[in-house]
Amino acid sequence: MKRRPNLALLGPRLAALKAEWSGQRLDSDPLLFPHRYGSPEDREVVALLASALAFGRVASIKTSLERVVAALGPSPARFLEAWDGTPLPLLEGFVHRWVRQPDLEAVLSAIARVRRAHGSLREAFAKGDPGGDDFVLALDSFHALLRAEIAEPHSHGVRFLLPSPSAGTACKRAHLFLRWMVRSEDVDLGLFTGGLFTPARLLLPLDTHVHRIATYLGLTLRPTADLTASREATAWLKLISPEDPVGYDWALSRLGILALCLRGDGRRDCERCAVRTVCREAA
Numbered sequence: 001m002k003r004r005p006n007l008a009l010l011g012p013r014l015a016a017l018k019a020e021w022s023g024q025r026l027d028s029d030p031l032l033f034p035h036r037y038g039s040p041e042d043r044e045v046v047a048l049l050a051s052a053l054a055f056g057r058v059a060s061i062k063t064s065l066e067r068v069v070a071a072l073g074p075s076p077a078r079f080l081e082a083w084d085g086t087p088l089p090l091l092e093g094f095v096h097r098w099v100r101q102p103d104l105e106a107v108l109s110a111i112a113r114v115r116r117a118h119g120s121l122r123e124a125f126a127k128g129d130p131g132g133d134d135f136v137l138a139l140d141s142f143h144a145l146l147r148a149e150i151a152e153p154h155s156h157g158v159r160f161l162l163p164s165p166s167a168g169t170a171c172k173r174a175h176l177f178l179r180w181m182v183r184s185e186d187v188d189l190g191l192f193t194g195g196l197f198t199p200a201r202l203l204l205p206l207d208t209h210v211h212r213i214a215t216y217l218g219l220t221l222r223p224t225a226d227l228t229a230s231r232e233a234t235a236w237l238k239l240i241s242p243e244d245p246v247g248y249d250w251a252l253s254r255l256g257i258l259a260l261c262l263r264g265d266g267r268r269d270c271e272r273c274a275v276r277t278v279c280r281e282a283a
């Protein structure tokens with residue numbers, strides 16, 4: 001029988017891991033991109049784009065995002081306010097895995113229209129938030145609002161950039177966007193605050209690395225990184241940190257992103273790892 005986590009032991013180790021990575025290695029993450037801008041308007045636009053494109057190899061994510069922000073100029077929010085939707089020369093032939101230039105431009109155009117209608121992405125998100133324990137239905141509503149601005153049928157690229165988290169997949173990128181926007185501590189941006197926005201409603205953004213490490217720590221027993229696994233892991237973290245369960249995500253995700261804890265016989269730095277004493281896979 002598989003064991004559940006010993007929270008009395010796990011809590012201090014996660015706290016140590018979090019402290020170790022606090023504010024460290026922003027260069028290793030797409031969150032670097034919204035941090036380049038000073039205004040909340042630019043940051044929310046670039047954060048949405050950076051999280052939506054945060055799939056694939058880190059190097060290719062960065063290359064694609066450099067191209068996108070170059071096309072949008074020094075103030076992406078202002079650029080979108082004035083943009084008439086004509087194809088952007090700097091995005092000609094853009095491809096990021098299965099997302100192509102027309103997909104990306106359709107989403108840019110949707111962001112522009114939604115911001116015009118609601119004033120900001122924060123306001124648009126807040127209006128569609130029905131409340132509840134987490135933001136899954138609110139994310140559904142927000143992405144549906146953006147998709148409604150794009151002519152159907154929607155391409156695979158558009159549906160991938162604007163998914164419906166309630167369908168059951170982990171939707172790491174959507175929950176990552178919210179972590180960036182709702183948390184104000186450490187590296188996160190804290191732009192979606194007030195009202196129903198509270199870090200206690202965030203879910204752990206579960207990619208393959210974070211899911212794997214979550215299983216090592218007993219936070220989930222599920223073999224698949226899906227919505228149920230994310231809710232399960234978050235529920236355990238909430239018992240340790242009720243107001244900020246995903247505050248550990250930055251540190252946990254560094255282990256995979258920086259190749260400090262890879263799968264199987266891959267590279268692992270267990271000896272120096274802060275959660276070694278509570279990890280079932282520690283060497």
Ligand code: SF4
Nearest residue numbers: 261270273276279282
């Ligand atoms: S102790 Fe080793 S296997 Fe466990 S999380 Fe740390 S690096 Fe990974």
